[in-house]
Amino acid sequence: MVPHDRGDALAEAFEQERGRLLAVAHRMLGSRADAEDAVQEAWLRLSRQDDGSVDNVAGWLTTVVGRVCIDVMRSRRRHPEALYDDHPPELVVVADDGSDPEGDAVLAESVGLALLVVLDTLSPAERVAFVLHDLFGVPFDQIAQVLDRSTDASKMLASRARRKVRDADEPDVEHGRSRAVVDAFLAASRAGEFDELLRVLDPDVTWRSHTGRGVVERRGAQVVAARVQRGARADVRTRSVRVDGRPGVAVWDPRGRPIGVMACTVVGGRIAEIDSFTDARLISRTDFPQAPSA
Structure with a gap:
């Protein structure tokens, strides 16, 4: 079997995660086009990584997609016009x-x-914490990395979001x-x-x-x-x-x-x-x- 070079190995790992990442980004952003852009940005960043610098590709990509989605949501709030x-x-x-x-x-x-x-x-942080944990089962220590906050703070954000969602269903x-x-x-x-x-x-x-x-x-x-x-x-x-x-x-x-x-x-x-x-x-x-x- 011919071994993959570094680029092929990264591409293969990314393709294995693409569907999940699109689902995560779509839930966060509510737009298929924006979700695809966020996932593509994650791939571009992954392709620039040094060989062996990413131990957990799935976790790394989730973190990057989450941060890109936060940036998009914040930008929407600053610039409310969107296509x-x-x-x-x-x-x-x-x-x-x-x-x-x-x-x-x-x-x-x-x-x-x-x-x-x-x-x-x-809020963007509440939405990310809720979507990642409650809808996709991402652990809070990893969500903390996405949000650049403590694990306890991430739990509180998810709890607050969960309460709002629950109240809206009551x-x-x-x-x-x-x-x-x-x-x-x-x-x-x-x-x-x-x-x-x-x-x-x-x-x-x-x-x-x-x-x-x-x-x-x-x-x-x-x-x-x-x-x-x-x-x-x-x-x-x-x-x-x-x-x-x-x-x-x-x-x-x-x-x-x-x-x-x-x-x-x-x-x-x-x-x-x-x-x-x-x-x-x-x-x-x-x-x-x-x-x-x-």
Whole structure:
């Protein structure tokens, strides 16, 4: 058997880990393209290592991918505008007013997407600690190296993230209660009632507007409420829906053509995340329920 040279051996070791690394990065970043970029960066760094300098390739790559993901998440927070992957995400939109009993079966397919939404509410360090430990079983001493913190601090970050995820899965996210919060938000939006909007919005709420030109983030209840107020008088038709399992609203123009959809995440009795989608490509690929009567 012909022995591999150093480059071939590293490449083989990397290829054995590629699938796992992509899964880890995708859970952290929520974007396939960003995950692939993070894994590619890990390979470039590995290929520059001296012969024999890496004893545990799997652990080393996990550490590098984790740190690259942290940098990406921090950059997103500093620069909230971001582009879609090559293709906009697909949405599952079903009526949420008792008129579509078959829709409940579709919702079971969106559990993973709902988890990603909750993960978006975590800080970068919390998300890395939770994803690596709770979803992929990476030990805390290795997570500590990724985060450049102590093992105990890494455990605390994972515990805090776990508590937030658990809280989001408990009564407040029980659909009826979440639906009531979102309906109160929609009523306040239509009426342009600023104080009522602030009452149902988390002070640190994040609103992501997914448009054909990319994604723009707005943060903070005051900013979001002011933006919502400006659109209160729009001439549109709306209907309560579930979007990937989350309570939301679908929007049609006066002629009954779908023009957008919004999904909300409720945490602690307030809306913590809003995602609105108006990208024409995405809307054209999404199955909408029947539009309400004019």
